[in-house]
Amino acid sequence: MALGFFSRLKQGLSRSTQKLGAVFTKRKLDEAALEDLEEHLIAADLGPAVAGRVIDSFRATRFGAEVTDDEIRAALSEEIARVLQPVAIPFEPDPALKPHVVLMVGVNGTGKTTTIGKMARYFSEQGKKVLMVAGDTFRAAAVEQLQVWGERTGTPVIAGKPGADAAGLAFEALRRGRAEGADLLLIDTAGRLHNKGALMEELAKIIRVMKKFDETAPHSVILVLDATTGQNALEQVRVFRELVNVTGLIVTKLDGSARGGVVVALADAFKLPVHAVGVGEKAEDLRPFSAEDFARGLVGKAEVSTVAEVSEEAPTED
Numbered sequence: 001m002a003l004g005f006f007s008r009l010k011q012g013l014s015r016s017t018q019k020l021g022a023v024f025t026k027r028k029l030d031e032a033a034l035e036d037l038e039e040h041l042i043a044a045d046l047g048p049a050v051a052g053r054v055i056d057s058f059r060a061t062r063f064g065a066e067v068t069d070d071e072i073r074a075a076l077s078e079e080i081a082r083v084l085q086p087v088a089i090p091f092e093p094d095p096a097l098k099p100h101v102v103l104m105v106g107v108n109g110t111g112k113t114t115t116i117g118k119m120a121r122y123f124s125e126q127g128k129k130v131l132m133v134a135g136d137t138f139r140a141a142a143v144e145q146l147q148v149w150g151e152r153t154g155t156p157v158i159a160g161k162p163g164a165d166a167a168g169l170a171f172e173a174l175r176r177g178r179a180e181g182a183d184l185l186l187i188d189t190a191g192r193l194h195n196k197g198a199l200m201e202e203l204a205k206i207i208r209v210m211k212k213f214d215e216t217a218p219h220s221v222i223l224v225l226d227a228t229t230g231q232n233a234l235e236q237v238r239v240f241r242e243l244v245n246v247t248g249l250i251v252t253k254l255d256g257s258a259r260g261g262v263v264v265a266l267a268d269a270f271k272l273p274v275h276a277v278g279v280g281e282k283a284e285d286l287r288p289f290s291a292e293d294f295a296r297g298l299v300g301k302a303e304v305s306t307v308a309e310v311s312e313e314a315p316t317e318d
């Protein structure tokens with residue numbers, strides 16, 4: 001039986017969880033234990049700021065007490081969920097926009113193309129009319145990959161010849177989307193040009209040219225981050241925010257050997273909406289981001305998975 005979403009996420013988060021696991025033995029929460037815990041939180045990619053706050057809160061509320069593994073996990077999960085809650089904002093196309101234009105940006109290999117394919121499937125299944133644009137015209141493989149996703153999801157793909165002008169394609173796609181009454185236009189973009197200046201120019205041109213058709217486009221700029229890069233994801237947010245007005249994040253590869261703790265560091269540092277998370281390579285492996293599930297998965301609170309698993313894998317018939 002295929003693993004349900006929650007267990008896949010939990011499995012993926014296990015690398016972070018393992019780093020936390022070592023401190024969870026029954027002991028007195030004194031200064032040494034707190035220091036120990038703080039180190040583990042930083043090693044689990046939560047970042048020094050969040051780790052520091054969690055420790056301060058523990059010091060204020062539980063200092064000197066005997067704590068069990070379960071108590072620490074529960075308290076930790078609560079603290080983490082509090083950081084994540086405000087950014088857990090699913091992406092919904094604005095029905096007033098025909099189409100809602102989404103520019104997907106991010107370093108090559110983070111999962112942009114795959115995520116666009118997954119979003120195309122998800123929103124097509126919701127009855128929305130979706131168009132995809134192969135705007136990473138520098139890599140022939142990226143165009144082909146998007147076309148495969150187009151076939152797989154029954155979504156039209158607007159593509160040009162290798163090296164075609166991405167801005168021209170985006171303009172054409174927007175015109176077509178408007179004419180056809182499309183709901184959602186998903187634009188793939190290049191992630192690596194020879195330097196930052198060239199990438200900025202490429203993205204700026206796509207935006208400039210689309211604005212000639214619709215002053216309000218793009219309506220969303222979603223940055224795709226690969227969780228396995230850990231703290232490097234924070235640097236990618238900083239760089240891309242210099243290039244474009246990032247409106248939200250999608251974090252991929254939270255299955256496998258993910259370093260999921262970085263999502264907490266991202267939420268805390270940038271407060272950008274985390275629209276969804278990727279937990280595999282298949283079309284259905286994109287899920288809305290749930291602060292509580294994620295926090296529980298991260299601290300390895302097992303009992304919740306049973307609930308999530310049952311509701312997901314054995315849907316009732318009502």
Ligand SMILES: Nc1nc2c(ncn2[C@@H]2O[C@H](COP(=O)(O)OP(=O)(O)OP(=O)(O)O)[C@@H](O)[C@H]2O)c(=O)[nH]1
Nearest residue numbers: 108109110111112113114142252253278279280281
């Ligand atoms: N395990 C796992 N793999 C993923 C996930 N998302 C994407 N991938 C894989 O990551 C690799 C890179 O994904 P792409 O979608 O090609 O990444 P990209 O950012 O579009 O990169 P370019 O196409 O080079 O621009 C592919 O092998 C994907 O199948 C995920 O959530 N989990």
